[in-house]
Amino acid sequence: MNTLNKYTILVIALSGLSACSINNSRYSQKQDSAPEFHYGDLELADATPRYEPYAxxxxxxxxxxxxxxxxxxxxxxxxxxxxxxxxxxxxxxxxxxxxxxxxxxxxxxxxxxxxxxxxxxxxxxxxxxxxxxxxxxxxxxxxxxxxxxxxxxxxxxxxxxxxxxxxxxxxxxxxxxxxxxxxxxxxxxxxxxxxxxxxxxxxxxxxxxxxxxxxxxxxxLESAAPPISNALASVMAGSDKKSQIFVQVAAFSDAEKVSELSEGLARLYQVPTDAPLIDNIYRLRLGPLINEQKAEKLIQDLRSIGFDSAFQILSAD
Incomplete structure (x- = not known):
């Protein structure tokens, strides 16, 4: 099986897993909790008050x-x-x-x-x-x-x-x-x-x-929700100048493929994703993660679904 077909199948599988996790059960976890990745020292901006008509x-x-x-x-x-x-x-x-x-x-x-x-x-x-x-x-x-x-x-x-x-x-x-x-x-x-x-x-x-x-x-509420955008999570990741733990999933030259996989993996693992372009190659990674144990578990999970080259990296950018 060539690389393109392999990752096309994985995208479909990830989408299916995400849909099942939303539709078959209202919540994917029994007890509430904080997110599983490192939040950093970002000073969040307040909501901006404005006139909005009541519904x-x-x-x-x-x-x-x-x-x-x-x-x-x-x-x-x-x-x-x-x-x-x-x-x-x-x-x-x-x-x-x-x-x-x-x-x-x-x-x-x-x-x-x-x-x-x-x-x-x-x-x-x-x-x-x-x-x-x-x-x-x-x-x-x-x-x-x-x-x-x-x-x-x-x-x-x-x-x-x-x-x-x-x-x-x-x-x-x-x-x-x-x-x-x-x-x-x-x-x-x-x-x-x-x-x-x-x-x-x-x-x-x-x-x-x-x-x-x-x-x-x-x-x-019963209705299934669309995935949350990773835009804010990417801002949070970029704001923390300390060394942070990421897991690199794979490297691609196809921006569309990276976008599809990024969305599926973000849904599946509920962690931020980004894909910096380095030497004309997109390096898809997950994180920042809260600790190395979380990273190791994520690497095992990724390898089990076909991302054999997944590995841990430290980054300050």
Missing amino acids: PANFRPYTVLGQYYTPMLTAKGYEEHGEASWYGQKFHGHLTSNGEVYDMFSMTAAHKTLPLPSFVKVTNLDNQKIAIVRVNDRGPFHPGRVIDLSYAAAKKLDVLSTGVANVKVEVVHIDEDGIMTVGAGAPQQPEIPPSLAQPESNAVMVAQANTKTTMEDRVE
Whole structure:
């Protein structure tokens, strides 16, 4: 079998494995967790507050665990205190309550009753760290918890190690004329403060507007999600100047083949991929990875599906 046919078959197989993992089971892992690769010291940008009309479908009351919830009609002037928690790998790539795709590397959050979407300023009262997040999901459904943060937001607020933190939540409301109100504060003219004027960390991928949701311990959705873009993960990898662990899968001259394999492997292993062009050859690699044990396991898996030349590399670029 020639090399081209070999990797064409592998692409098809990888696509099939990815589809099965999404469609046959709502989640690919039982317990939630942080990602399995090294995140680095990247300072994530806050979500950028802007005017977004509320989605009418998200005003429908709902019931979870016997508790009845009625979403607010407006979030202007809202603030509250309570505990924040976070959610990560288990829900990564699945639909949120308003039909978007959850990306744990975006600055997002879940709230039980705020209109979707909303922007909120979250202050960790234990260390005074602040993050601006976009609320696009429902939860958390645990007593005392007022907001569920994405992995990225939890990292910025230093909540990952503790699991929960005491926080203050203030809605950043911007009307159609650009007038901004933060929590119960006075309205401000249409000028985003420097602390908020940072680029969106990642574009959200929007599913069909009429997606029907099912509420469980979290708001869990049946529909299969498309794969998360590797763009942000590539930025994260490039931002850490320390030596990082990667696994090189193979080298190719065909850019289209690299793109197809990259997407399939990213889905299958839930790790970032990149393919730097060196001497007119694309070197497809996975990572950065959290440790050498993870790299060794990944190499074994890759060799078992035909990538016999997979090997570990260290890189500072």
